[in-house]
Amino acid sequence: LQESESETRLDGETASDSESRSEFGGSSPVPTSDDTPEVLNRALSNLSSRWKNWWVRGILTLAMITFFFIIIYLGPMVLMTIVMCVQIKCFHEIITIGYNVYHSYELPWFRTLSWYFLLCVNYFFYGETVTDYFFTLVQREEPLRILSKYHRFISFALYLTGFCMFVLSLVKKHYRLQFYMFGWTHVTLLIVVTQSHLIIHNLFEGMIWFIVPISCVICNDIMAYMFGFFFGRTPLIKLSPKKTWEGFIGGFFSTVLFGLLLSYVMSGYRCFTCPVEFNNDTNSFTVDCEPSELFQLQEYNIPVVLQSVVGWKTVRMYPFQIHSIALSTFASLIGPFGGFFASGFKRAFKIKDFANTIPGHGGIMDRFDCQYLMATFVNVYIASFIRGPNPSKLIQQFLTLRPDQQLHIFNTLKAHLVDRGILGSLEDA
């Protein structure tokens, strides 16, 4: 009996194998339908297909950039929500690819479990980071306080429930499939959720730390494409045959320049440079502060080499612009590796695009593949070179210590401050 069962399944697999084989030589998802909006289709019906494609891409690019500006205008809360939505959509896209690869739509349990794990991990991360910013709000509301105090335990218990459900859901003939999907889900979570949380961290540091890196990656994409279009000759890497060295180098220089200019313009505005804070009285986000040194104009001496070129002896720049050079360099030199990784992934699983969400561009993941490494880099950069630890978080940790430990730390800090002359003479015993 068992043999005949497995036979029928194998036969079923055979049938689909030969189907898909004829199309792509491997597994393929549902064939992508053309979902360019009707409006555009009509407007561009006269042009040849190559130019039509170019126009569709161009229009959608402008639409996305405009959308980007609108949500920046709307403020940090909306940005956070957008980041969340993008994260969920990317997760969905990658998981769907996994289902398609493994023909595992027939394991309904697994879809539920994947979304459950996404929820757990998000809950954990949001609880760890976002509550720092909403500290006073959390302390006031009793249920929130308990949730925050035992946050790690609760998150772990939730994750464990999912893990146990997975173990209990293992079905005799599908072990391997289920383990594959389990692994696939976890790797996707690792990629998608951690990145989105790092982006939100960067955002809270100051909107400029969110806007400049993302814009540099977008600019690099566009500039590399244009330089490649006009001057492209030497192929860059076998993975992406359309990329060329000319595009790569041209993109690099333009992105650095773009980064410098954009940071110059943005550093002048407080709404971009100030850390995002949650105001307990008005229950809204405020970006109002004394700009840090990074965002105050300073005189720099131009190295002698460039003096003759540029004609000035000194230049007034924001220190942040120097940092922007590091950010743009990363965006142009290492960022593309994220894109190559995604290209390799698409070739490995024989898909043309991650999904079909954006006409002319593919899925959300297609747009965000280069951003992937950028967000981590910016976060590590900030933590290493810009700011120290978050003072309010330290205070929060301090308050959970025992009294004798608190006293010890307080006295050590006091001695340190007096030592440095920051604090006046000893104030009290």
Next chain:
Amino acid sequence: MSARRRRRAAAEQEEEEEEEEEEEAAEAGSDKEVDLEERLHELDLRSDSDIPDVLPPTDSTPEILKRALSGLSARWKNWWIRGILSLAMISGFFLIIYLGSFMLMLLVLSIQVKCYHEIITIGYRVYHSYDLPWFRSLSWYFLLCVNYFFYGETVADYFATFVQRREQLQFLIRYHRFISFALYLTGFCMFVLSLVKKHYRLQFYMFAWTHVTLLITVTQSHLVIQNLFEGMIWFLVPISSVICNDITAYIFGFFFGRTPLIKLSPKKTWEGFIGGFFSTVVFGFIFSYFLAQHQYFVCPVEYNSETNRFVTECEPSELFQMKKYSVPSLLQAVLGWETVNMYPFQMHSFALSTFASLIGPFGGFFASGFKRAFKIKDFADTIPGHGGIMDRFDCQYLMATFVHVYITSFIRGPNPSKLLKQLLILQPEQQLSVYKTLKSHLVEKGILQPSLRG
């Protein structure tokens, strides 16, 4: 095609299956490139019964044991081997505990490396990817990177005074995250550059396999070390509870076992499960009672910079001081006492043993499912009669995380010295404002006497 598949499904031998696969692949694809991709595709979609069994592990029982046990029947021989090796492992464990925390750390590290190696080797076998030499180097490189990152984040705190004295170490600590990230990125870029046209899918699989393995083995081992630094008792009691549960569940199952527990592991029974639960709770209770009396086990491990060694000496915290508890009236009749002297830690050991017996086995089921999915009998061959290191540690997997989460949620707050270190690197204005906030808080709580100057 379907006839071939049917024949293949019926065949038992690995060699026959391999041959037929190649034939079919050669027939189906005229292109060698499509060929390999076909095979991979089929690897993905084959039902479990199709997967060739891994070569049966060679018998690595030492000669001496074989001679000593040559007289017994096969079943008892197996039992004796397992028993002897269990005793050997437990003695080894005690020996290392005696040798101290540093040796324990090294032991944990070696186990981690071996577990990683075992799981990666399984991946190679499953995907026949021995022919990608680049990938072995990359896997080990990633292991190194992640370990470097974790050790830098956690262990460096404990060596704070040692580190302060040396200039180069200070630099490494300050930019630790950046350096770790740069190292990881290098590995990532090497991976992207190493993608070879016909092996994309294989390489991505191995990449994902490596990362999931790292996630499992390295994070667990670091949590184990963090628990260790909290006090050796937090390392010993959980691990012993899991081992005790394993052994007692086996014994109860052996003598009373009747109702099967879960399809995944047909040898487990409900009687074993419940019997194991109660015995583990009692064992944990008694074991913590004995350990809680010795400073060696109870004190947080600290690094003494003068003697350059680990010391475990301190004023035992409240957890490890005897308290009188009133016995609930239900049990009073049974036990005949009205109050009992216990360590508060023994209450916590309740929670630990409960987790070890109820949830810990899920780690074991997970590993059983994994072995069935990939048609292997044991993870490796390291320990005769027991299998690989991973086989012994599969239940410990969840335990270490639980203990760590338990400690951070219910036992201790954040590490004061780490907090102090972070305070000292703030900007002066921030330090001043923090100082003022702290002062007002302490005055409010009455911990600090308000000054006369206000």
